[in-house]
Amino acid sequence: MTKKVTITDLAARAKVSVTTVSQILNGKAARFSSKTVEKVKQLQKEMGYVPDFNAQSLIRKSGRTIGVLVPNLNNPFFSRFLRGIEDEAIKQDYVPLIFGSNNSQEQETHYLFESVRRAADGMIIASAVSDINYIDNILNQNGIPYILIDQAPVVKGDRVDANNEKGGALLADYLIKNGHTNVTVVCATKPTLNLQERLQGFVETYKKNGTPIPDANIITTDMTKKGGYDATAAALATKPNAIFAINDEVAIGLYRGLEEAGLKIPEDISIVGYDDIDLGEYIYPKLTTVHQPAFEMGTKAAQMIINRIEDQNEPIQQVSLPVSLVERDSVRAID
């Protein structure tokens, strides 16, 4: 409970001015005698002096903080994504301020304002909401740069995503190749852009194949395990021989639902997911899915927002990371 040591205390004990201390501790020591430099550095250790963060940020006009908003802390995809952000941010001496909105627009708004209030230097946003105008309003008005994950910017802006259309197409091709012409999709009730794109890529591929997917075969639900589970009956009612779960969490729910319905994967029905969360390798049967480079999306997003923060005039970037098919055991070939 020792009272906090300030730069003034340190200066007093060193019998120099605070300017001197400040300069030396910030490495602008060029013009100070090595005697003074040593004295100050020594005293810093001795007294355990740590510059006051708020005082520093106030005058530097930056706290090297990045606000990060994700819809769901629970989804392993986002955990990996967050790890990527943390990893890169730390390297560049930034700190992420992480918020999970639980898929609620109200909470998103709250956290957006909280980030503004805390003077985040920039934000990385994976919104759960499809209409993101309001984000731009809040952030732009406050001069906070941001980068969107998996969403199209309202106005021209930075963006990182993985190639969702491609991912959808990859899955469709694979399923078609394995003889599944009768598929149903379990998607979100209010799909965000990335989901729309996945769906689009998938559906288009089937159309091109001459085996279009009827609208009735698009089931909607929540993007959670429970959502997948709850959608089982509706999906089954369409009598598909394969189901495309728009993300892996939903696939997990479907696994359970199908098991309870007495159906065996992939003998009775095939399933594919999307994301490639690590769990996919552990469940039985192992899940065939599309790999999204979640970690890399995180590091890339962090790099980009830091660049933007430090140079507002950088050209706008829209980065689309590659995806790939992860072929495992949840699909069987039919004839």
Added chain:
Amino acid sequence: MTKKVTITDLAARAKVSVTTVSQILNGKAARFSSKTVEKVKQLQKEMGYVPDFNAQSLIRKSGRTIGVLVPNLNNPFFSRFLRGIEDEAIKQDYVPLIFGSNNSQEQETHYLFESVRRAADGMIIASAVSDINYIDNILNQNGIPYILIDQAPVVKGDRVDANNEKGGALLADYLIKNGHTNVTVVCATKPTLNLQERLQGFVETYKKNGTPIPDANIITTDMTKKGGYDATAAALATKPNAIFAINDEVAIGLYRGLEEAGLKIPEDISIVGYDDIDLGEYIYPKLTTVHQPAFEMGTKAAQMIINRIEDQNEPIQQVSLPVSLVERDSVRAID
């Protein structure tokens, strides 16, 4: 990119002093004429004035920030725990600064110092390390109160945990009741206190039952899915009829390992886990485990640290939340 509005700007436009604006905006408006009050409030909206966080924190000597350190952002147990913290913190107008150390003491240390530097008002720590003296050193020296999750304080200090010994005992009783006298445990290589306690409760119960567990039946590995998977062979070598995975993640790994070994759960071997992550309900067969109130542990921890922050003299609290057995399908009765 409109330059940030300061209180001075606002005061100028309102033709009053900054003192007036400050007072009014902080609700100390009692002595101001309603005309002035209205004018200021109106202008605040109009100009979109948000008080500078760092300036405010500097003088208030608090940024209402709670540092949170967890070993692993990936583990659903911690996701739920974090949600609990976030939930409670927000209510009390605090913001959690979340860090995941990836089970590395080096990173833990880094984040500890980062929290000090950022002037966290307090910390909630779920360390991955069993010897936590160093935490106390860093934090205590800087006058930052903290509360430990699932660890015993070095010196008398606040603590939240769930009743781990009880949980271990619960599992042991259940297994014994179902006729499993020959069990093996998969535990951490360097178990933190909570894991030691679980193990202790489990082992003691078996000992009391007159069927002690041989040391050879305690297998150690990493606390991840992969760790569980990797431990399969060693566990199987002890020829158990039931395995206690010290947490659910490990159990998931074991599920996969056992499947590959051609063993059926629970027909050929029974498994129990610990934590009750939501996944347990979805895998096949559903996992029997011990429920830890992760969310409540989070809210409780947040409440406690906030109390401590706001009143350093509060009596020290050690809260142990109740656990319960969740009986599902991964154990069969043998005779």
Added chain:
DNA sequence: AATTGGGATTAAACCGGTTTAATGCTTTTT
């Protein structure tokens, strides 16, 4: 009419730093 009192407002100090523009002293240069 002088004094008191209270309502409305603000000047000024302060929080803990950073930075710019001096200042004072030596040492060189001319």
Added chain:
DNA sequence: AAAAAGCATTAAACCGGTTTAATCCCAATT
């Protein structure tokens, strides 16, 4: 010997707020 240059250091302004202790003005008391 005076002017210029160089080195080491620091005074003072500033960042954007909060808070304490005035100050001002007008109505009410004595």
